[in-house]
Structures are given as structure tokens and as C-alpha cells.
Amino acid sequence: MVFLTKRGAFRHALLLSSLLILASCNPFSRGRDEKTFRVNIGTEPPSLDWSLATDHVSFNVIANLMVGLTEFDKNLKPAPVIAKSWDILEGGRKVVFHLRDDVTWSDGQKVRAQDFEYSWKRLLNPKTASEYAYILFDIVNAEEFHEGKVTDEGLVGVKAIDDWTLEVRLKHPTSYFLSITTFEVTYPQRQDIIEKLGSKWTEPDHIVTNGPFLLSSWKHENEIQLRANPNFFLGKPAVEQVEMVMINEKTTALGLYEQGQLDFLDNHSIPTLEKPRLAKAPGFRHVPQLRGYYYGFATDRKPFDDTRVRKAFSMAIDRSVFPKILHGGELPATSWIPPGMLAHNPKIGPLYNPPEARRLLREAGYPDGKDFPRVTLAYNTDEEHKIVAEAIQSMWKRNLGVLVRLENQEWKVYLKKLQSDPPHIFRLGWGADYPDPDNFMKLFTALSGNNNTRWKNSRYDHLLELAAREMNEQRRIRLYNEAQRILCEADAPIVPLFTTAETTVLNPRYTGLEYSSMGRLVLRHVRLKESIQSPPPAARGRDKSA
Amino acid sequence: MRMAQRFSARWQGNPLLLGSLAFILIVTLGALLAPLLSPYAPGGFDEKRILENPGWDHWLGTDELGRDLLTRILYGARVSMVVGFGTALIALLIGTIYGSISGYAGGALDNLLMRIVDIFYGLPDLLIFILLSLLLGRNIAGILIALALVTWVRFARITRGQVLQAKELIYVDGAKAIGASHVRIILRHILPNILAPILVTLTFSVPAAILAESTLSFIGLGINDPYSAWGTSWGTLAQDGWRAMRTYPHIIFFPALAIFLTILAFNFLGNGLRDILDPKAR
Numbered sequence: 001m002v003f004l005t006k007r008g009a010f011r012h013a014l015l016l017s018s019l020l021i022l023a024s025c026n027p028f029s030r031g032r033d034e035k036t037f038r039v040n041i042g043t044e045p046p047s048l049d050w051s052l053a054t055d056h057v058s059f060n061v062i063a064n065l066m067v068g069l070t071e072f073d074k075n076l077k078p079a080p081v082i083a084k085s086w087d088i089l090e091g092g093r094k095v096v097f098h099l100r101d102d103v104t105w106s107d108g109q110k111v112r113a114q115d116f117e118y119s120w121k122r123l124l125n126p127k128t129a130s131e132y133a134y135i136l137f138d139i140v141n142a143e144e145f146h147e148g149k150v151t152d153e154g155l156v157g158v159k160a161i162d163d164w165t166l167e168v169r170l171k172h173p174t175s176y177f178l179s180i181t182t183f184e185v186t187y188p189q190r191q192d193i194i195e196k197l198g199s200k201w202t203e204p205d206h207i208v209t210n211g212p213f214l215l216s217s218w219k220h221e222n223e224i225q226l227r228a229n230p231n232f233f234l235g236k237p238a239v240e241q242v243e244m245v246m247i248n249e250k251t252t253a254l255g256l257y258e259q260g261q262l263d264f265l266d267n268h269s270i271p272t273l274e275k276p277r278l279a280k281a282p283g284f285r286h287v288p289q290l291r292g293y294y295y296g297f298a299t300d301r302k303p304f305d306d307t308r309v310r311k312a313f314s315m316a317i318d319r320s321v322f323p324k325i326l327h328g329g330e331l332p333a334t335s336w337i338p339p340g341m342l343a344h345n346p347k348i349g350p351l352y353n354p355p356e357a358r359r360l361l362r363e364a365g366y367p368d369g370k371d372f373p374r375v376t377l378a379y380n381t382d383e384e385h386k387i388v389a390e391a392i393q394s395m396w397k398r399n400l401g402v403l404v405r406l407e408n409q410e411w412k413v414y415l416k417k418l419q420s421d422p423p424h425i426f427r428l429g430w431g432a433d434y435p436d437p438d439n440f441m442k443l444f445t446a447l448s449g450n451n452n453t454r455w456k457n458s459r460y461d462h463l464l465e466l467a468a469r470e471m472n473e474q475r476r477i478r479l480y481n482e483a484q485r486i487l488c489e490a491d492a493p494i495v496p497l498f499t500t501a502e503t504t505v506l507n508p509r510y511t512g513l514e515y516s517s518m519g520r521l522v523l524r525h526v527r528l529k530e531s532i533q534s535p536p537p538a539a540r541g542r543d544k545s546a
Numbered sequence: 547m548r549m550a551q552r553f554s555a556r557w558q559g560n561p562l563l564l565g566s567l568a569f570i571l572i573v574t575l576g577a578l579l580a581p582l583l584s585p586y587a588p589g590g591f592d593e594k595r596i597l598e599n600p601g602w603d604h605w606l607g608t609d610e611l612g613r614d615l616l617t618r619i620l621y622g623a624r625v626s627m628v629v630g631f632g633t634a635l636i637a638l639l640i641g642t643i644y645g646s647i648s649g650y651a652g653g654a655l656d657n658l659l660m661r662i663v664d665i666f667y668g669l670p671d672l673l674i675f676i677l678l679s680l681l682l683g684r685n686i687a688g689i690l691i692a693l694a695l696v697t698w699v700r701f702a703r704i705t706r707g708q709v710l711q712a713k714e715l716i717y718v719d720g721a722k723a724i725g726a727s728h729v730r731i732i733l734r735h736i737l738p739n740i741l742a743p744i745l746v747t748l749t750f751s752v753p754a755a756i757l758a759e760s761t762l763s764f765i766g767l768g769i770n771d772p773y774s775a776w777g778t779s780w781g782t783l784a785q786d787g788w789r790a791m792r793t794y795p796h797i798i799f800f801p802a803l804a805i806f807l808t809i810l811a812f813n814f815l816g817n818g819l820r821d822i823l824d825p826k827a828r
Contacts, residue, residue, distance in 0.1 A: 251789050273597070273610055273790030273797075321593045326613060381766060383789060389610055394591030 035240035037510065037526055038261065040253045042268040044221045044246055048202040050184045051123045051130045056431070056519055059184050061224060061244060062347060063520045066211040067234075068187040069097055069166075070178060071115065076435040076517070078178040082188070083166075091172030092471055097166040097181075103233045105190065105208045113160035115188035118293040120158045121145075122194070123392075132185045134431065138174040138468075172469050175476060176436035180530065183434045193262075212237045212524035222246060231411075238512070238527030254278075263507040266515065267328065270503050272384050275327035282508040286329025286501040287515045290338050290432035292440065293330075295392070295495040296378075299455040302372055308364040309491040315350045315357035316399035317392055322498045325387055329501035335484050336440060340498040340517055342473065343437045343480035349488040349496060361400055369401025377404045379427035380414040388497070389427065399441055418452045426452065429500070432518055437480050438468050444487060444494065455493035460486045478516040563818030566811035573808055575621035579779075588621040588777045597794050601610035607796040609786065615797065619804050621777025625769050626756045626808065629689055629779075633755035634748050636694035641701020642744060646732050648702065649709030660706065666699045675758060679767050686769065689762065693755050704747050708740035715739075742823035749816035753809040760784065760805050780805050 045058035050066065053059055070078035080086075083097040103111040120139075123130050124146045137143040140157030144150040157169030170177060180186060190208050197206050204215045213226035213233070226242040245262070247253045248434045253269035262269075270278060278284050297304035297313070304310055319332035331339060334349025358368070366372045377393065379385040389406050396402050405427065409417065418426055430450075433439050441464050442448055446456040460483050467479035488496060506513050512525035558564070576583060586604075592612030600607040606615040648659040675692050682688030712718065713736060715801025721731050762768050780801045787798030 251791075271789035274793050276597075277793040318593075324593055324596060383786075386786075388609055391593075392587070392590055394611070397589070398591075414818050 005524050021222060028479075034528060036243055037239040037241070037263050037523065038243045038245065039264040039521065039523075040247050040256075040262055040269045041224070041244045042246060042253075043248055045224070045337070048207065048215070048218075049199075050187050050188070051119065051132075053184065054131050060519075060521045062184050062187070064211060064213045064226060064242065064523050065207075065209040066184065066187045066214055067103075069099075069181040072179070072182045072435055072516075072518070073303055078182055083181070086178070092175075093170050095168045095170070095177060095233055096161075097168070099164040099166065100233070100280070103210055104231055105210050106214050106229065106231075107208050108231075109190075110163070111188055112163040112208050113166040113486070115190060116166050116186075117158055117160045118191040119189035120186065121153050122189060124156060132183075132433075135180055135183065135185060138170050138172070140169045152376070159337070173188070173471055174468060175471050176434065176468065178439045179434040179436045179439075207224070213242060216241070232524075234524075236526045239523070242523055257507075260507075263510055264504065264513060264521075266502050266504050266521070267500075270505065272326060272328070272387065275503055278503075278505055279327075281505060283506040284504070286503055288329070288340060288499065288501045288517060289519055289520065290329065290341055290435060290440075290517045291429060291500045292333065292336060293337055293388075293427075293429045293497050293500055294336070295497060296422075296426050296428060296453045297493055297495075298424050299453050299493050300427075301422075301424060303366070303375070304424055306364050308360045309366075310495075311350060311489075312357040312360035312364070312400060313396065314488075314492050314495040315353045315360070317395055317495065317497070318352045318495055320352075321391060322388065325391055326384055328384075328503045330498040331501070332498050333496045335488050336494070336496050337437045337480060337484060338432075339434060339439070341437055343477045343484075345477075345481055345484060347483045348481065350492070357399055361402075366402075369403075372402045372472060374401075375404050375424035376407050377425040377427075378407045378409065378414065378417070378423035380411045381408045385427055408433055413484065422452050422454070428452070435518065437476075438464070441467075441480065441483055441487075453493040455491065457486055457491055460491075550667040559822065560818050562814045563822075566814035566818070569807065569811040570815065573623050573804075573811075574627055576620050577627050580617070580624070583726075584614065584620055586617040588613070588617050590614075597790075597797075599794075600796055606800045607794075609783075609797055610790075615783075615800055618778055618783055619780065619801055622780045622783055623804070623808075624777060624800070625686065625779035626759065626805070628686060629693065629759040630752040630756040630812070632686075632690045633693040633697055633758075634751040636690065637697035637701050637751060638744070638748055640694065641698040641703075642705045642737070644698070645702040645705025645707075646709050646737065649706035650713055650728065650732055650736070652710075656706070659702075663699050663702050666696070669696075671696050671758070673759065675762055676767060679762055684767060684769060688758055689769065691756050696758075697751055697755060700751065701744065701747060703742065704743055708743055709736055712736045712740055725821040745823065746816055746820045749812060749819055753812035753816075756805065756812070757809055765787075 041057050041060060045053070045061050046055060047053045047058050048061060048065070050062050053062060067081045069081060069083040071081050073079040082099055082103050084100045085098045087096045088094075089096065097113075099111070099113055101110065105111060120136060122128050124133050124136055124142050126146055126148055133146045141150050141155045142157065145156045150156070159167050161167050168177075188210070192203050192210050193206065200206055204218050207215050209215065212229055212232045214229050216225040217226045218224050223246065224244040226244070228237045228240050230236050232507070247256070247269070250269055250271045253262065253265060254271060254274060256268070256399055257265050297310050299305055299310070315355060320333065322330045322332055333346070334351065335345055337344045339346070361367070361369065377389055379389050386408065389408075391403055393406060396404060407423065416427075417423070430440060430443055444451050444453065444455065445461045445464060446458070463479050463483040463486075467476050467483070470476045470479060487494065502515055502519065504515050509529055510526055511529050512527050514522040514525060516522060590613060592608070595604070595608050596610040597610060598604055598608040598612070604614050604616070606619065609618065627636055633827065644659065648656045662725045674696050678692035678695060680689055709732070718731060718735055721735050726735070741771055759768065759779060760781030763779045767787065768782045768785075769779045783801035784798050787794070787801060791798050
């Protein structure tokens with residue numbers, strides 16, 4: 001009845017118009033056009049400056065804006081991109097890259113060797129404060145320059161001989177050095193742009209890039225828009241536009257995908273327990289990742305200062321359950337170097353053996369878990385980590401008679417706690433920065449800033465040094481095998497649990513999306529399937545309403 | 547005698563009240579006797595029975611680790627009941643004392659004490675819950691204190707209003723005239739006469755606290771320790787389930803139903819008690 005009164009009608013008209021205004025503000029209420037590909041990146045990328053970026057989200061945006069000297073091929077070997085070839089000279093102590101002369105920046109200038117020299121020295125410069133500076137420490141004087149012991153950057157072993165030749169001098173032969181050049185932090189940069197604009201150089205109006213897409217807009221905490229680069233030297237991408245939205249909540253992202261408002265989802269957008277249902281959908285797949293998931297022990301704290309206790313805890317875990325409870329194609333692991341990487345060896349590491357685990361615990365003075373001190377297992381807040389922690393808590397209770405206390409914290413708080421006061425047992429993961437075992441194994445050296453176990457073994461550190469300098473693949477594998485036996489069997493400061501896989505689902509109307517084992521979303525080959533001529537029914541409906 | 551009969555007749559004439567009371571008793575007994583009622587352990591991981599639908603072996607189905615959902619809900623009821631009653635009682639104690647002093651003293655002290663209450667009222671509840679539970683830790687005691695610190699103001703206001711009215715009544719003047727102390731007047735003469743509205747507020751505070759605890763749990767700040775005697779709170783169970791709502795609706799449905807029915811029962815109980823104790827309000 002209220003509609004019949006003048007005031008009521010006005011009120012409802014006002015309400016209706018407000019709703020319409022609100023709906024028009026919603027980015028998802030716009031009509032879909034077929035040339036726009038939409039993905040959810042989950043959160044705001046902290047930085048699009050590839051000297052400063054450290055996280056998966058930032059690198060996934062950068063990987064579509066930029067290319068570097070090399071990229072890894074399907075066998076995880078470096079393949080030419082801007083570098084058309086390279087020479088390894090002086091027994092591996094000098095690498096000379098020969099650059100293509102047809103690669104241009106988005107402002108039309110050529111990409112030159114000087115842009116790499118500038119970028120690498122900027123990464124190393126202590127003023128830049130890059131967390132990834134250490135990645136280039138194998139270069140002559142690089143570490144010294146970063147630590148301020150060498151102030152003349154001309155002494156750092158990277159130099160543009162001419163516009164198309166880049167020379168790198170290494171302290172010693174470094175078997176994995178070419179792999180490093182696949183990593184985004186080594187991509188070239190424009191000195192003139194950065195020096196002119198300072199920290200604002202990554203904003204859409206200023207940024208200069210050389211990759212398949214250009215940055216059109218960046219609405220912070222909301223959406224990033226990319227458009228195809230018509231001058232990309234390897235060919236313009238098929239999709240005209242990419243929208244990268246930032247939806248933190250997995251259930252919301254999944255709902256939008258199912259309504260046809262998003263075209264691609266990965267682990268950051270798929271709730272764990274929805275994976276079995278989605279597995280039946282077209283476009284669903286698990287992509288094995290070079291990413292290890294492990295539990296570490298605080299080896300300087302009782303009772304985990306006793307190797308027998310650590311081994312007992314490792315042997316009491318039945319790793320075969322993880323793919324069943326996480327539904328994400330996880331590969332159970334007892335050793336640390338992941339499958340797909342050189343020196344992966346599934347035969348290393350403790351097998352599930354509850355009687356032996358109980359024997360070790362008894363030997364350590366805790367028969368059937370009796371008198372075992374109260375210990376805490378900590379993880380960062382996340383539904384998958386919680387499932388894993390509760391499953392392992394249950395296995396330890398069943399197999400060892402030990403009940404550990406669970407504790408979870410937000411990521412930043414958690415990281416601080418790991419640095420300052422590591423809990424008895426903690427969860428962490430490691431994703432490869434470059435596809436070489438060196439990147440995985442160095443995590444647990446005595447000097448590694450990420451070794452929260454506080455475990456030290458000089459033999460282990462020495463083996464890694466030898467393996468890094470060894471150019472013969474078979475001999476490298478033998479060295480890593482020995483190091484892995486120390487890490488996973490003899491000393492067991494960590495319990496490798498599984499290698500993760502990325503669960504992805506792609507709108508079946510599209511093809512060509514590449515999700516690499518390094519966790520990079522490569523969009524440059526994405527295109528609509530040829531058989532698809534007309535828009536889908538859902539999209540037609542939205543076009544009408546928009 | 548006639549009054550007692552009338553009271554009993556009102557109870558019997560209110561089936562919702564009796565039903566709610568019976569339901570609350572069942573939940574309380576279920577929580578207390580959980581280890582005897584269920585053949586399963588609340589933390590028992592069973593990899594062979596992951597995410598089963600409700601059936602004969604597991605009446606309400608199993609969760610993502612094959613744990614029996616009914617068992618988890620029974621153990622979780624302990625958290626809800628203790629938080630509900632505990633919060634209400636602590637708030638009752640603080641709020642009644644505070645409100646009595648304020649109402650009885652009157653004047654500047656009353657003014658000051660009530661402005662403090664206003665400040666508490668003005669604070670956003672959820673934010674305070676979150677901050678306090680982070681400060682005090684994610685355990686029963688921490689959550690009890692956090693919720694009580696927000697809930698007591700409701701009792702303080704009700705008590706103060708009732709005391710303001712009651713202290714003007716003739717029997718209080720009488721007590722003053724024979725030289726009774728202030729404490730005696732409040733405890734022996736005023737409080738017994740204003741008990742009904744306080745009791746009704748108490749009944750409504752229990753479900754409010756259960757809901758607040760469930761909300762805290764749902765946003766990830768609740769109690770989750772599958773092996774402790776406290777189990778995992780209903781809100782945490784619902785939080786675990788909501789992401790799988792479309793594929794395995796039973797994981798969220800049953801904990802949410804438990805929260806819903808319990809809160810409904812307490813609200814019916816509160817309404818019923820108000821009807822019985824305050825005939826004017828009918």
C-alpha cells in the first residue's frame with residue numbers, strides 16, 4: 001500500500017535509484033566483452049618494482065608486463081628471450097650475453113644491455129634495500145657492494161660492453177647462474193625513468209615496460225588492468241585486455257567464477273573442500289609446483305634438541321593422507337628437493353614407521369610419550385594449514401602418545417615470532433625463485449636468514465658450496481644426495497611433508513593459459529577457443545542488464 | 547500458596563517455555579556427558595571416512611578429517627554453555643553492583659558512573675571483543691572476560707533504573723527510619739524486589755554471549771582445540787564448514803542449527819520468564 005502514497009513512491013524511487021547507482025559502481029555489473037580476460041589475484045601487489053617485489057602476487061603481475069634475458073622452458077632449462085645467445089667463458093667464471101636488437105620499451109626506446117647493468121646494480125645497491133639482492137652475490141664484488149665494503153659500482157662484475165652485449169664476471173664457476181636470469185628481479189630497468197620519478201615510476205602513467213602487456217590502470221586494493229602490447233617483439237597477445245581483480249575471500253571468488261564473471265582461479269581463490277566438486281568441471285587441473293611444505297623443529301629447544309625425538313616425530317607421520325585431505329594433487333615427500341628439479345630423490349627421507357618412531361622416542365626417554373614436555377605446533381592462519389596441523393596432531397597422538405598444542409597466527413605476526421622466538425614445531429613452505437636445487441637447499445645453511453630451525457651442520461654447508469661450483473650434473477646430484485640425507489635422515493631438523501600443486505580452473509572458452517611450476521601465471525598465449533563464435537547464455541544475460 | 551499455584555499454572559500454560567527449557571537441559575546434559583554419549587573421540591582423525599554424509603555410523607556425517615560431527619557438536623556445546631552462562635553471571639555480578647551503587651547514591655556520583663556506562667555503550671562491541679580476546683588469549687577465560695566486559699553495562703543500566711524507582715518506595719523509607727545501613731537496604735530490601743527484570747536480562751544475555759562467541763569463532767578468533775575437554779566451539783565448526791557449503795552442506799548446517807536452536811530456546815525462555823514474572827508487561 002505504501003507504494004500508492006506519494007511519499008512512499010518517492011522513497012522507493014530513491015531506494016531504487018540508489019541501488020542502481022550502487023550496482024553501476026560494482027565492477028562485476030559491467031557487461032563482459034570477449035576480449036577481456038579476468039583473473040583474481042587475491043590481494044593488492046605490494047610492489048610492481050621488480051627490484052623490490054618479493055611476493056607471488058607482485059611477481060605474477062610483473063611476469064605479464066616484462067621479459068628478461070631468459071625464461072625457463074618446459075624442462076626448466078633457461079631458454080633465450082632478450083638474450084639471443086650466451087657464451088660461458090673462463091671455465092664458468094665469465095658469462096657474456098648477446099642481446100636481440102629488436103626489443104623495445106613501451107615508450108619506443110630499444111632495450112639495451114645498459115638497462116640490465118643498471119637494474120642489477122640497483123638490485124645490489126644497499127640504498128634500494130632489496131630483499132633479493134643476495135641472488136646476485138655470485139657476481140664479482142656484488143656482495144661487497146651490497147654491504148658497503150665496495151663503494152665504486154664500476155667494480156661490480158656486471159658490465160654492458162656495448163648496447164647488445166652484457167658481460168658478467170663470477171667469483172667462481174656457478175652452475176645455476178643462468179637459472180637466476182629467469183627470475184623477475186633480474187629484468188632490465190630504465191635509469192632515466194626511475195631517477196626522474198622515484199618511487200612513483202611504477203604507476204600506470206609512468207611505468208615503462210617491455211613485455212606482452214602494458215599497465216593501463218591500477219586501482220589500489222581493487223583492480224589492475226592490462227592491455228595487449230601491440231609492439232611486443234614476440235607478437236601481440238590475443239586477448240586485448242586483462243583485468244586482475246583483488247578478491248581476498250575464496251568463496252566469493254569461486255562464486256564469481258561460477259557466474260562467469262572471472263575466467264581463471266588458482267589456489268588463492270578455491271576453497272579446499274570445493275576442490276573435489278570443481279575437479280569434475282572442464283578446465284580444471286592440478287599443476288605440480290616447485291614448492292615444498294615442511295615442518296621445522298626449534299633444534300635449540302628441548303625436547304627437539306635430541307635428534308632421536310625429531311626423527312621419531314618425522315617417522316610418525318603418514319604422508320600419504322595429504323592428497324586425500326587437501327584434495328589438491330599434493331605429492332607426499334620425505335626428501336626436500338621437489339620432483340621436476342635436478343637431484344630430486346624420493347628414496348631419501350624417513351618412511352612411515354610408527355614402531356620405529358616409538359622405539360626412538362623410548363630411547364630418548366619418553367616411552368609412549370610419557371613425561372613428554374608440553375610442546376606447541378604453530379602455523380599461519382589458513383584453512384589448509386589447519387587441516388594439516390590437526391591431522392598431524394592426531395597422528396602423533398595415535399602413534400607416539402604425544403599431544404601437541406596447536407597455535408595459529410596471522411602471517412606477519414607469525415613470521416616475526418619465527419625470527420624472535422620460534423615455537424617448538426612450525427610450519428613453513430618454500431617456493432623456488434629459480435629452478436635449481438641450490439635455491440632449495442641453501443635455505444638450511446648456518447647463515448641463511450630463513451633457517452628458523454637454528455640447526456647448523458658444517459658438512460651440509462660444505463656440500464652445498466661444492467655443489468654450487470660443480471659444473472658436472474651427475475657429480476652435483478651426488479653432492480645434493482648426501483646433503484639431503486643429512487637434512488632429512490641423519491639430523492632431521494625439518495620434516496618435509498609434501499610438494500604442493502596449484503589447483504587451477506580456466507573458463508573452458510579460453511585456451512593457452514600457462515601456469516608454471518614456479519607459480520607464474522603467463523597470459524600472453526591466452527585466446528578464445530576458435531570454435532566459440534557467440535557469447536555464452538550467461539554473458540548474453542548480463543549484457544542485456546548492463 | 548495461591549501465588550505459587552498461579553506461577554505453576556503460567557509455566558504449564560506456556561508450551562514454548564517448557565519446550566525451550568527442555569531443549570536447554572538436553573544441550574547441557576549432552577555437553578556434560580559427551581564422552582559417555584559418543585563412541586568417537588572429538589579429535590580422532592579417520593582418513594577412511596573423510597567428508598561422509600549423515601548415516602548410521604555417523605548420524606550427522608563427518609568433517610574434512612573424518613571426525614564425527616555429532617561428537618564435535620556435543621563437545622562444542624561445552625564452550626557455548628560455559629561462555630553463555632559464565633558471561634551472563636560475571637556481567638550480572640559487575641553490572642548489578644555498579645548499577646545499585648549508581649542508582650542508590652544518585653547525584654554527581656550517579657552522573658559520573660552513568661557517563662562511564664555511556665562510554666562503554668558507545669564502543670563498537672565486535673571491535674572490543676576482538677581486541678580483548680587478542681589481548682587475553684584464545685581460551686575460555688579470555689573470551690569470558692572479553693564478553694563480560696562488554697555485557698555488564700546492560701545489567702548496570704537496568705539495575706540503576708530499577709533502584710532509582712525502588713529507593714523512593716515507602717518500605718525503603720521505613721528501613722532508613724529504623725536505621726538500616728545502606729548495604730543492608732540495597733541487599734535486603736531493594737535487590738529482592740527488582741530481581742524479576744534482572745533475571746529476564748540474564749536470560750537474554752546468555753544467548754547474546756553464545757552468539758558473540760560464535761561470531762568471534764567464525765571470524766577465526768574462537769576456541770579450537772579438538773583434543774581439549776573443551777573441544778571446538780560451534781562458531782569454529784561453522785567457520786570450517788562455510789567454505790564447503792555447496793559441496794558438503796552438512797558440515798555447516800548442523801553446527802549452525804545447534805547455534806540457532808540454542809539461541810532461540812534461550813530467547814523463548816527469556817520471553818516466557820518475562821511474561822510470568824512481570825504480569826504488567828503482558
